[in-house]
Amino acid sequence: MNPNEKLALEAIDRNAEKIHKVAQKIWEFKEVGWEEFQSSTLLMNELEKEGFVVERGLTGRHPKFDQEIDMPTAFKAVLKGKEDGPTVGIMLEYDALPNGHACGHNLISSAGFAAAIGLKEAFLDKGSVVVYGTPAEELEGSKHYILEGGYMDEVDLMLASHYGADWGSEVTGKAIVWPTHDNWLTFKGRSAHASSSPEKGRSALDAVILTTMGLEFLREHMLGTNRIHYIISKVGTAANSVPDLATLNVELRTNDSAELNSLMRRVDNIIKGAELMTETTAVYKWDAPWYCATPVPTLYHQTAHFAADLGIDESRFTFGNLPKASSDLGCVAYKIPTVEITFPIVADGEPAPVGHADETALITADDYPIAQSILAGKLMALTGLRIAGDPQKLGVIKEEFAKNYRE
């Protein structure tokens, strides 16, 4: 550990109580996506006190539709060093679920805030630290809008975190896409009395059912790692009327961005078939996908190695893990070399908390999870210093990233 690294870690220790309070406050606020006004204000105020220059509220861009996205609870906080140098980005999340902080995003805030305090201490001379407040991860996400808005252009290395079953450093989300949330996949037909004039009706419900049948048959002939899930969210008004409107909320996931594009086309064909069979019209538009990370294994392995200096057993980090869920983090990690520190929030030997479950929301403001998030923040800071602070190492990471990047 060199003196500069020590400075960073000491700064985090010195501020531990303050960081702890941030995690607790955000847990108490438990604000759901796009409504995180108190949480983001708290973080912006704290970062300003640390000397960051804060842009409060960001205007993002939709990556697919020509549309500006106003995000009052997003922010960008910049701390510029005396000299130019590498830019390290830190990603914060703070949105809750309807049942509270059952995904522990308050701990993402404390981990990132800790990392910001540590990096600030050590980066003041050369390079800058940029902290991103990224709202609504549990809803439509915001990171792809922030990225597309140009706010992340200068970042050389991105640091993220999330609680997990154990320590980890890979970014392993699945790519995901859905029809835009406004109308999902909606079939329009023609209503008629279901008994006296059924021949005049064209059933939107039939179209939805035929679509789901097509999806079930498709399941047999797609990659086993792909996922298709759906619910019928709207359908008709009465059993004695042919439904003229029915809506299917459907989501597609894959382990590879190109595979997602191919799966979308196959689902398009199923929808077309349902239209033809029922003489209804499908109204939908695929939203911008969340992509998969561009893998940077060297970065993941080095981060695990650094963990040993913080007393974390390096062998707990495993690699080549198959992605399970998805995050808007994938969009960023697709374009910028990114490491995501996962950290356990229950004592060794205890079963990992179930994501989004009520009982998880009960523990995410406890002392142990918050202390673990601060330890994760230390690892983020150390990774930032050792990778971005070393032009040769950063060069290797960037080269590997470019080699693995696929349009």
Ligand SMILES: [Zn+2]
């Ligand atoms: Zn989460």
